[in-house]
Amino acid sequence: MWKPDRYGAQPLYQQIADDLEQRIAYGEFPPGSPLPSERRLAEQLGVNRSTIVQAYAELRSLGIIESRSGSGTRVSRHKWGATPRHTPNWHRYAEGGSFLPNLPFLRRIREALQQDKSLIDFASGELGADLSPVKQINTLFDSSYTEYLGYDNPQGFAPLRETLVTYLSQYRHIHTTESSILITSGSQQSLYLITQCLLAPGDAVAIEDPSYCYSLPMFQSAGLRLFRLPVDRSGARPEDVYSLYKKHRIKMVFLNPNYQNPTGTVLDEARRKKLLDLASELGLPIVEDDPFSLTAYDGSPPRPLKSMDSIGSVLYIGSFSKIAASGLRVGWMVAPNSVVERLADARQQMDFGLSVVPQQVAAQFLKSDYFQPHLSELRMRLLYKRDLLVQALQKHLPDMLSFSIPSGGLHLWCKIKPEVNDGKLLEEAIRQGVIFVPGSVYGSNSGCVRFTFARPQAEQIELGIAKFAASLRTLLG
Template identity: 35%
Template sequence: MDWRPNRKSSLSLHQQIVNWMKQQITRGEWPVATKLPSQRSLADSFGINRSTVITAIDELIADGLLDTKVGSGTFVSNNTWNVLVASNQPDWGNYVRNGLHEPNLQTIQDINLHETDTTMIRLGTGELSPSLLPIKKIEQTLQSIAFDAQSLGYSEPKGDKRLRQSISDHLKEKGVIASPSSLMIVSGGLQALQLIAVGLLQKGSLVLHESPSYINSVHPFQSAGMQLTGLSKQSRETIPKQIKKINGKQKASLFYTVPTFNNPTNATWTREERLELLSLCKKEQVPIIEDDVYSDLWFEKEPPPPLKSFDDDGLVLHIGSVSKTLSPGLRIGWIAGPMPVIERLADIKMQMDYGSSALSQQLVAAWLSQGEHSKHLDWLRGELIARRDLTLALLKQHFQGMAKWQIPQGGFYIWLELCKPIVNPTLFKQALKEHLLINPGYIYEPNNHTHLRLSYSYASEEQLAYGIQTLSEIIRRLI
């Protein structure tokens, strides 16, 4: 609530509240069945005593504008007076409830809400700290670009030609052969998944994925009406064998994986595992979506080549992005795949947003072609290694005997496994009270109550030290 009663007004506080709430209802901002915040929350928001809020609400209930349901709260009433007032108002609540796109879990909505709060210590955020963004270099690169009216207009459906050539050259260094014609620019990796969901799959298609998985936290396939089945690397059977067994009963439409520095587990598939997966999916005719946004962030040892580098049959759709290495705000990613697929997805993208930002495309093209990306990655890896080592030392100091973890070989994350299944909304809310923002395991795997995704890429060293110590104290209390 961004409104507060005026203490200097001649009207009483409770009458100001009554008048304001009536306006919210008559203007249609609070449609029928809208649930009001709790009395305590309203009092805090208005900066007044709870008794004043209760008096105002009681008056509105008496007028028939509000209704109270025991154990459920206070709602905008559906009585005759309100129906007359709202005769021209559609039932927006019904639209909201029945929209096609799946809502986020409440925890994810809370994370998204609190990420803009500068008082929060973001221990789970999967992006680079502002201190790791090459602001000066980006400014210099922008100044080196000769813009013209055409370069800042709409690009062709697949994206800027120069950028696609730069990405093609970049992928070649990883062993991935993708001509500019078989590449398209997207507004980040998530849009790539959304385009695949609505452009290539039928409603009800079976999508297999490695579990726990990033796609459980963003819903690109669920919202398009797909069935999702998670496969675990911890199972007695390998994931390729699990795919074969499932595919024998119901034809799978594709398999989604983050094989290098997985989100959220940070696990990396070996070369042998990649070849086994590719061989099995080729036999079973199950296409693979390879989400490869973290592979440039290796530390001491370079990871195995991408799945796409072994793909001679057009089986793999390869997704990349500069969001994790350069800047998330640029919103530039790409898909590499068979040309008919790319042309189909490019057509759909044009229907959605008519192309990604021309300015961002020009910048990333120059950044890649001028060799700035390689130099930046060398520096960035060193910074992330220092942050990783600090986080590992803090975990050893505060979580020894209370949790288990692996040493990351790249990427952003530590998949922290607690000794007790206490990762639940209560832990999340307790952390919020201490101004800690965490990513609990159940947003990636519904029944996972033992894991937290910790990130060392965003919080400062001071925030990591304070945050990890405070988090350990909260968990010890709950245990």
């Protein structure tokens, strides 16, 4: 019997819907004939029942099948009658368009987390509830409402931008003005606006390898040509940037220099200076994504490139998500005013601006007496979780993984020493009750793993690694 391909590019439910549509068209299931129950078909195909529910919902949306209480699911009679009624083929529309879907691995991870809430989650790149200042933010929410709740300035809530001027000077040594700050819904929206508004299809850009940017299809959706900047223990190398510029005329460089995602590396100080000199010489913009710096476990964050940028080569992106609460959806970009105005105009066309309330909360939290104690506690707890993860890896996989221990950030990047298939390892790990992100998602070759230790509870970390170790040993026989 036909079975869906778990490692294919298409989601499982779509493969099943396509197979059933074809079998119905060939007459295997005539009009009005019953289809197997969701539970029975799930058992036959070896998938979760929720996957069959999605497949049947897809076919119902096309008018191919119909379900009635007490009668089960049947092939539609009207679709195949003398005067058929045609529903738009929404599947074809969904496959069209220029904006690409998420990578198959990421869709599989999201599906697994939705279906099984008990999975130990080393995949989600955000703070767990125990690391977020929930009580403090709830207190601020109670006092944050304003009489005005209409559309705000397209650049963002003015008091938040004013607060960020002080915050960036005090914590990141970046001196700017509120007119050079754009509030966004997070780092991803900042990157999206840059790729859509400042670059054109066919432009060449340089992205670190491995890099979180490789997991974002928005670059390919924008028609950009991506070229890799290898990352070693000291970050990206300026000579590689120069080589790519000479060979491909790259128009922009995307860097995450502090506690890089996924490797956790920090860009070497000498390389920073060379990169800025090179950018100045070539007139080459650098986009600096800096979400993790304030998590530095020793309390001394590396300075951003932007703080050393004397001529305006760097577009700086920051976020509230990795230091406080991802659910508020507040990020920011520091850029020349002409760029800010261009991107604010584009964003206004999309959503007329962000909600005022979370921006008010973010502004109050950044300047409150809560902020500095929260940072200290966050660093301490992240360090504790990192150490638990390192100890668990050394205990359960002493000779099968190699890694460097990060001094900040939320992630630990590991290389698996034996040859292993990313997809098969992920599926076995899900079966064992743990989930992670395969390294190939970030542009790396198969055989690397990113563990995010900020999301699971401390008591889950060793258990999760024991489950991962069991998965790896099962796969290796």
